[in-house]
Amino acid sequence: MIRYSxxxxxxxxxxxxxxxxxxxxxYRANEAEFSRVWNGLTQRMIQEASSTTDAIWSSAKYYVADAAALPDSQALYAAMQCTPDLSPAQxxxxxxxxxxNYQRCCLGRQGGSVNRLSCGFRAELYAFSGAFSGVTARPLSQPPTKTESNKFSTGTIVAIVVPIVVVMIMMIIIIIIFFLVLLARRSQSRKSYQEADLDQSGITxxxxxxxxxxxxxxxxNKFAQTNKLGQGGFGEVYKGKLVDGTEVAVKRLSKTSEQGSQEFKNEVVLVAKLQxxxxxxxxxxxLxxxxxxxxxxxxxxxSLDYFLFDPSMQGQLDWTKRYNIIMGITRGILYLHHDSRLTIIHRDLKASNILLDADMDPKIADFGMARIFGIDQSVANTKRIAGTFGYMPPEYVIDGQFSIKTDVYSFGxxxxxxxxxxxxxxxxQSNNTAENLVTYAWRLWRNE
Structure with missing residues (x-):
């Protein structure tokens, strides 16, 4: 096993x-006999794997492979191991x-395994590893009779009982510490989450x-119609001038807007952090x-659609301007996906959300549907499909799956x-049959 973090x-x-x-x-043989062999073998192995020859932890073996004979000339092979950074009690x-876990899932089967980050165990009815090359499947000794057990000396009993009691006490202490640490971490995580959530949605x-x-x-001027720049499903946009003379575009969401309070706060927090x-x-x-x-x-x-789709305005976009607009949008998407300290999926890239400044340079707008991705996150799913049909890829429309590729499709x-x-x-088309622009472009491409 290799691990890094x-x-x-x-x-x-x-x-x-x-x-x-x-x-x-x-396993079809005598279950009672199998259980006896199983218990004896595994307890012997745990003791050997976690025991020490002295008080130094590093002297613990932390690994053992062993075998025991079963009825019908079969044998039970088992191996267990801990990572060497643990204490013997751990x-x-x-x-x-x-x-x-093994007893609940696999006992009585031909074999199985249980693995954790800190240890692992496997048992089979065959020698599954080269570690068993020098191991002989010996019959386990029968439990001592009452007469034999009376022969145990007081010193032997003390030698057996004291280590068991010490190990049990250590296990109890470790379990208590483990749960205390776990509770502390959960409390800290909850606090961090609440602080992050407050920063994300509380706009504090x-x-x-x-x-x-x-x-x-x-x-x-009290949202005068003469200052109105446009209107969409979200509401209306007005031109305004602040006291210091700064010209602004005022996006006023309607009370019936699909963009609710959460999307509004999302857009505020996101766009304020992006430069x-x-x-x-x-x-x-x-608010x-x-x-x-x-x-x-x-x-x-x-916006870009004002020039693209208005026959009287299309002539203002020559090939140089169109190329520069495409390149500007590309730079903006690259920043959102890779170059900002947050990975942002816009989810609603379209011509009406691309604004043009005085030099006809594009600016991506409307981040109400945007989502933040974690450092290691590449794909997410949602039950709420947000965006504009025709710009959304099939996997998003059908399954709610989105990623940076969702924006790349919209960009295409x-x-x-x-x-x-x-x-x-x-x-x-010229014969007035409806066809999606994307499928039409694909057909032209395939027909060369």
Missing amino acids: DTSFVGLLELEPHKEHLSLNG CNLCLTECLG TLQSLQFDFKTIEAAT HRSLVKLLGFC EGDEKILLYEFVPNK VLVLEIVCGKKNRSFY
Whole structure:
């Protein structure tokens, strides 16, 4: 076994998780005799694996392979091992747990194994390892008769009982310490989670970006229609000017918006932490009563779809501008997926969410559906499919599975729209038969 981690696990007894594996066929001989051989062999092995010759832990063997004869000329082969960083008592406890699991899952079968991070055990009816090359399957001695047991001296009894009592006391102490440490860690994890959750959804760290509703009302002239820039399923966008003269785009979510409070807070926290020339910059927010408002930098040339799909505006996008727009979106996605300190999946890349500044450089906007991925996370699933049909890949629509590839698929659809100036979902061939722009592009590709 090879193991690595970003935290130290030396000397740490880890009883969970564990993995069990059992053979399919059962042992058909005398079960009572099998149990007697089993108990005698395994207890002898645990004692040998976890015992020490002196007070130094490193003298413990931590490994043993042994065998015992069974009826019908068969033999029971077993091997057990602990990681050498454990104490003898920890090794004993870990192997005892493995035997308990084995008895519940595999006892009476042809064989099986139980493995933990700290120890492992395997038993079979055949010599499954070269470790048994020098091992002889000896019959286990019968339990002593009453007459024989009376011959034990007081010193022998003390020699047997005292170590057992000491080991039991050590096991109890270790178990108590283990659970105390576990409770402390869970408490700390819960505290850390609550603090992270407060930072993510409570917006407690963004007070400097919070605006009161009256200030926004004044900036937009009470949301005058003359200042209205656009409208979508989320609500309306207005142009505004703050007291210091800064021009802003005010995104006011409607009370019936699909973007609820959680998505709103998600967008605030995410965009406030992201800084890139190809991402729209968040300047502030307002959350008062039913009002959910976002203040963004003002981007004068509206959104990409305004130029792409309006016949009167398409001529302003020559090939150089279209190429630069594609490259700018690419840089923004690369930042979200790889270059920022968070891995962000946007989940709603489309032409209407790409804003154009005065130089026609693109800025990715609308992070209400975005999700953060963990350091080692590559794929996630959701029961709530969020996004725009036509831009979402099949595995996301059907199974709710999303990853950075979800954004890459949406980006591919967006590139096709930029190149041909046609909407994906309203694309028609010359004979007026409806066809998806993606499938049409694939057909052209296959036909060369």
